[in-house]
Amino acid sequence: MESNFALNDFLPFRLNVLAQTVSERLSAIYASKFNLDIPQWRILANLASRGDMTAQDIARITYSHKSTVSRAVQELQNRGLIARKVSSADKRSFTLALTSEGRRMFRQLLPLVLEFERKLMASISDADARALLKGLAALETVLLGSDGETE
Template identity: 35%
Template sequence: MDVDEFDLEQFLPFRLNRAAEFIALRFAAAYKAEYGLTRPEWRTLAALGSSGRMTATEVGVHSTMHKTKVSRAVFALEERRWLKRTQDDGDRRAEHLELTPAGVRAYKELTRLASDYSSELASLLGPDGLEALSSGLAAVENAMAKRRR
């Protein structure tokens, strides 16, 4: 393919990233306004809320965040008393992270906000658009999972 024929607007990774960023930024504005959270803080809270006790490394893998972003988010959530750290008995270098009761309450409130936002997006897309998007994303995820093997 000639470089002059390349159409960035049709390049799938570009389109996926742009759509995801637009959707994420709109949701980020909602939880920032309501709770003063950053994106890494929300993603850390969401990882722990949905998966339970994890290490910082596991949070990073789960949410595809660099360890420095996870570290800053953990510190901020700990400052809010939404998260607690427990040293691993077998490996003193490792810490387990989990939400405190206040963190669980915040997570539940934020998941209601997320659910409302998801409903808004579903309404904007309509049933056919939502089904098409879901099928397309499943196809991408399955293809990438096969490629990793």
């Protein structure tokens, strides 16, 4: 055992554990009420917030494997929540878009996930919340670049 290494104080470890825990707790909300898994939620959330996108873009933004996104897209299509459209930029590719049913579901789901976030953030002071968000933004800029996406 390396006595000078405190894993629980190692930032990458703590961020990973926290991200996984938040994701699991949040997924309990949309899994139980909407029968969505984590990849499906991420696709719906990205389409709702960013508009039509390709599956490749979603995989890149969410750091998901292409096959994971592909399976989730297929299930969401089967449920009538998203549709594939021929890309206006490249007729050989497809973009994904929320259907009216997908938009309806997202509108029902959004208050629940925002309430989860509100309760989570209420557990720390306003000053700590601002500092946390500022610190995360700084780390994102260092690691991902100024646009917040992978370079």
